[in-house]
Amino acid sequence: MKITHDVLTDTATTQLKNKSAPVDSGKLTDIHSNETMNKQQAQTFADDIYHKDEHIPQNQSTYDRPLSITAHKSESELLDKMTNTISFGELPHKLNQLRPKYEDFMNELEISSPSLAKKEWEFSVDSNDKLVVSGNITEDEKNYLEGKLNANEDIVNLAKELPDILIKGQEYDRGYDGKGKYWGKYDVTQENFKDIIDIKGLLDSSYGPNAKAFDDGFDAFSYQDNLRSQLASKAEAKYAY
Numbered sequence: 001m002k003i004t005h006d007v008l009t010d011t012a013t014t015q016l017k018n019k020s021a022p023v024d025s026g027k028l029t030d031i032h033s034n035e036t037m038n039k040q041q042a043q044t045f046a047d048d049i050y051h052k053d054e055h056i057p058q059n060q061s062t063y064d065r066p067l068s069i070t071a072h073k074s075e076s077e078l079l080d081k082m083t084n085t086i087s088f089g090e091l092p093h094k095l096n097q098l099r100p101k102y103e104d105f106m107n108e109l110e111i112s113s114p115s116l117a118k119k120e121w122e123f124s125v126d127s128n129d130k131l132v133v134s135g136n137i138t139e140d141e142k143n144y145l146e147g148k149l150n151a152n153e154d155i156v157n158l159a160k161e162l163p164d165i166l167i168k169g170q171e172y173d174r175g176y177d178g179k180g181k182y183w184g185k186y187d188v189t190q191e192n193f194k195d196i197i198d199i200k201g202l203l204d205s206s207y208g209p210n211a212k213a214f215d216d217g218f219d220a221f222s223y224q225d226n227l228r229s230q231l232a233s234k235a236e237a238k239y240a241y
Contacts, residue, residue, distance in 0.1 A: 078172045079182075085169030086183050086227075088220055094165060095202055096218040098158040102203050105152060116141055122198035123149060127190040129160040163193040180239045186231040187238035196234040201226055 085091060109117040121135030123145070131149040133142045149155060166188060173184025180186075188196055208222025 075175050078175045082169050082172035082183060085165060085172060087224055091162065091165045091169065092206075092218055092220050092223055094158060094161055095199075095206065095223065096216055098155065098199075099203055099206060099218070101152065101154045101158065102200075105149070105155060109148070113144075116145070121145065122200045124194040124197055124199050125156075125159045125163065126194045129156065131156060131159060132194050159199055162197070162199065163188075163190055166193075166197070174239055178239060179241050181241065183227075183231070185237045185240035186235035188231070188235055192235075197227075197230060201230065 083089065106117060116137070119135070119137050119141070121133055121137050121141075123131050123133045126132050131146060133145045133149070135142075137145075166183075167190070170180065170184040170186070170188060173180040173182050175184075186196075202223055205222045205226035206218045208219030210221050211217050211219040214220060
């Protein structure tokens with residue numbers, strides 16, 4: 001091919017037309033950085049999705065990231081579960097199952113030891129499912145009552161379920177942020193239950209003035225007042241707002 005002035009001119013013109021605009025390496029770096037950040041944020045949000053039906057384990061750190069609107073809506077569901085566990089549901093129902101066994105025990109005690117039956121004493125259950133007695137009684141009377149109570153399998157089997165039910169209801173109240181407005185604000189554990197909750201007191205309160213208004217004859221309002229009083233006087237409000 002013979003190279004002439006016209007050929008060189010045409011070639012130069014073509015190159016100028018096809019030449020790309022200068023690339024700003026700084027802008028490319030920013031674009032790449034933004035894309036990487038967006039991917040990381042998308043992955044973070046994907047990891048942070050909180051499902052409202054997830055179980056809230058005991059003694060585990062609470063979820064401290066922003067919750068979705070769905071999660072906030074389900075807070076009312078947790079309050080319903082708390083009410084149906086502590087206020088009018090599972091816990092008073094279990095106590096109502098225990099009450100006739102307790103009545104039989106007290107009737108027998110009034111026959112065998114009428115003076116002891118009238119004394120101020122209480123019982124609860126420890127973390128080993130053993131019934132423990134306390135109150136204004138002698139050590140011999142305490143040992144006597146503990147022996148009689150722990151020999152009653154029906155009372156033991158029903159009473160040992162009470163801590164789990166109460167603690168479960170408290171966890172519902174604490175919801176997603178670990179704080180409670182109602183029953184859940186008090187610190188009750190398997191270990192300190194015996195030092196806080198007087199089962200005998202809860203049972204005695206169920207014979208309150210409103211008992212006849214309930215189909216099962218269990219005064220849920222007096223029971224709630226007694227439980228609230230016990231928690232307020234003996235438990236730490238560790239989870240209150």
